[in-house]
Amino acid sequence: MTTIKACYSFWSLRLASWLAISLTITMGTTLSAQEQLPLADTTQGRLLGMHSEQAPAVKVFKGIPYAAPPVGQARWRPPQAAAGWTGERRADTFGPDCMQQPYPEGSFFYRPARLSSEDCLYLNVWTAAEPEESRPVMVWLHGGALTRGSGAIDTYDGSSLAQKDVVLVTINYRLGVFGYFAHPELVAESPAFSAGNYGILDQIQALQWVQDNIAAFGGDPDNVTVFGESAGAWSVHFLTASPLAEGLFDKAIAQSGARLDPRVELDRQGSAGASATAAGVQLASQLGADSLSDLRAMPARQLLDSAADAGFRTDGIVDGWVIPEQPYQMFSQGRQNKVPVLVGFNSEEGTTLGAANALPDSAEAYEARIQSIYGDLADMILDVYPSDDIRRSILDNYRDSAFGWNMVTWANLTRNVDEQAFLYFFTHRPPGPMAQQLGAYHAAEIAYVFNNVHTLRNQPSAMDYRLADIMSDYWVNFAHHGVPSAPGQPTWLPYTNAERNYLLFGTQVSAERDLLPDNWAVFDRVMDRRR
DSSP states (O other): HHHHHHHHHHHHHHHHHHHHHHHHHHHHHHHHHHHOOEEEEEESSEEOEEOOOOTTSSSEEEEOOOOOOOOOOGGGOOOOOOOOSSEEEEOOOOOEESSOOOOOOOTOOOOOOOOSSSSEEEEEEEEEEOOOOEEEEEEEEOOOOOOOOSSSGGOOOOOHHHHHTOEEEEEEOHHHHHHHHOOOHHHHHHHTTTOOHHHHHHHHHHHHHHHHHHGGGTTTEEEEEEEETHHHHHHHHHHHHHHGGSSOOOOEEESSSOOSOOOOOOOBBTTTOOOOHHHHHHHHHHHHHHHHHHHHHHHHHHHHHHHHTTTTOOOBBSSSSOSSOHHHHHHTTTOOOOOOOEEEEETBHHHHHHHSSOOOOOOOHHHHHHHHHHHHHHHHHHSHHHHHHHHHHHHHHHHHHIIIHHHHHHHHHHGGOOEEEEEEEEOOOOOTTTTHHHOTTTTTTTHHHHGGGSSSOOOHHHHHHHHHHHHHHHHHHHHSSSSSOOOOOOOHHHHHHHHSSEEEEEESSSEEOOOHHHHHHHHHHHHHHHH
16 A cells, blocks of 8 residues: 555655646747747837748738727728737737628629727738848739729738738728718818718828838839739729828739729819719718718628618719829820839630620620610621621620720830830639639639639649749739849840730740730720710
8 A cells, every 4th residue: 555655645746746837838938939920120110020920931911900999980081090008919810891781692803701990990911021121012902893892802812922022901991972972071171171081091001001111021113113903903903193192112913903094073064974073972872961961870790781782882083182183194205103013904704794684685786785885886896796706796895895905005105204114915724613614703813813723712723833833923023123023035126006915824824915906996986975
């Protein structure tokens, strides 16, 4: 018995000793991991970030406030600087999305809804740099028709690009009725006599935050590229037009989006339709609001849903301040911001946007539709978009009118500020059972640009990974040097009137010339008529 007790005591002491050592090791490991969490000292205060799960060498800082919450009396006012803090602020969780209604279930672009709030002006940073470094910065503006979207979508994870020696920033900005609403009372209270471009002002505020703070993350505030897709590309285009954004970025990339067609004006009817303030007055009446105070007092969710039910829709407004004049006029006269641009579009933009829904059931019906839309220009349209393949012609017409003409024209007009423009055409079909039908659909290129093809809906092939590595190299090297390049790949020559060069991203990458010239000649006439 004595021997048993002695053995028990011996092993109890050993167990207690092991537990103490284990606890010490565990605590030491926890403290060590805590000490190793990345830190960044901004003008607002110190941030405590995290390491990327995708690439542990990349430091991630999420949910950084770049502006004060635009709530209460700050609704529909230009953004103000965010408050600072004392101590360390954890930056390991994305901030809420800006107020939005999710895409309906069944939509190609549907994804589970995230928390949305008016308090949404946050940005996120991915970096593999040390603070003393000075790497190029790429600031991503998400798409979503200026009514949906977020900087927190997994396809926009910046880990891969950060490993290619850039600092990657994604942002949220006000959307829909919160970002693009104008009203006479808003004009009256504005020192600039302006209203309606709050989403663009948010983007400008975020770029100012980058100027003030990105060096803390190893970024170079004197080498900033702003890039975006769809409505994010519209936003890049508006920023290139806005004198308020001058000097805040050095290069611009726009994927499938520009606004060179006529834009709504603030307080007068134009070729784009009723004035923005008239649309605001009409919405207020539909919502039963007698004043701006009533509108500001309305709960955010009620305002969002009621505006959607009323069919309210607007985007960048020619307000005389943020966007001084019609963008086409500004770019034609060389009064846009002087930056090189990389622009392009996809071959089947309309397949996921409903362009081929409810096709005419005969060549006669198709031709009648074209006649009703284009009038005396219908014969020109039918020469380029004939009735012998109705689906193909409708998709191509939609692509060229909504995207292609804008991108090619933007590239062409960049000559007016004596800067280079680079044009691309993306024709690669992402994998999946619908690949043949969807083709190179709207937004298909994003996962390749971010080198994140693992986020595609279907298993990517080795070719997808290779194309993503190549495309992201071109984009990153444009951010570095203002000239897109990729090791072992074709030289991407600038687009000019005399040398209409472009790069084709398909199953192979190739340097080409003179993309669809007959199509642009037709839409030059169409757009001139609309203006």
